[in-house]
Amino acid sequence: MSTLLEKALEKVVALPQDEQDAIASQILASIADEDGWKTRFAEKRDVIRRMAQEAIEEDERGETLPLDDLL
Numbered sequence: 001m002s003t004l005l006e007k008a009l010e011k012v013v014a015l016p017q018d019e020q021d022a023i024a025s026q027i028l029a030s031i032a033d034e035d036g037w038k039t040r041f042a043e044k045r046d047v048i049r050r051m052a053q054e055a056i057e058e059d060e061r062g063e064t065l066p067l068d069d070l071l
């Protein structure tokens with residue numbers, strides 16, 4: 001376990017049970033959300049590669065604008 005996580009858990013343990021449960025729920029939801037994104041990106045890897053290649057080709061043809069011009 002990392003030092004930072006140990007420090008965080010030391011503080012969480014000192015909280016009332018309902019606050020501990022709320023923080024635990026947030027952590028678990030965050031981990032589940034991250035796992036979901038990893039799965040979705042893994043399933044779409046070919047699509048992402050194709051889109052990246054299309055973007056590179058568009059840029060090489062001069063069909064893109066610098067980001068600073070858009071902001």
